[in-house]
Amino acid sequence: MSAALTDQSLQDEIPHLGLLRKGERAVVRGFAHTHNAEQLALKTRLLELGFAPGEQIRVVAESFPRRDPMAVKLGNTTFALRRHEAALIHIAPADRSVA
Template sequence: MLHWRAWNPAHFLTVQTNHFGAAPASSGLRLDQLPDNQWATVLDVARPEGADDRELVLRLTEIGFVPGEAVRIVARGLPGREPLAVRLGHTTFALRRHEAALIHVAPGVPEGASHG
């Protein structure tokens, strides 16, 4: 007999974002602190302190900022060094500095990871 379970996007997102605000497993760096053109691996996406709105974390997770993904900053805008042009896999996104600060990374990419 087969048992079907309903797909629950909230459960998937909770797993991928470390319960929306729990501290990352490793200290790492924030993405906005990563030197330009240095590849890193996403560790976690954390919620801003004191915020109860999950939309920003949800958006970052939906576009692919999940643990294990390869990422790098390819350019910073002028003036103010914003926005950041961020390469995630084979796609480039523009992030504001405060958005990039929510993404925790570790320098280097996992073996076998694809990066553009």
């Protein structure tokens, strides 16, 4: 086994929005590296919608039974995101004192 980690294995170690469950909160930390034009366009669109570093987010709903798509509250707006889209958004734990 190689000592060097691949980009994908590094990506898997970074917490991202796609891992959260209903009711969980987080803070946007940044975005994943993009590997193609489609991902770059999606990342740009998410940033334009307000998924900027420092923003508080909360998962308000998940589809049943496979949890995809998910509904995410950002400010006063709710967005529906597929898990693969949410995986582009890196997160950090939210401050518990913020309601």
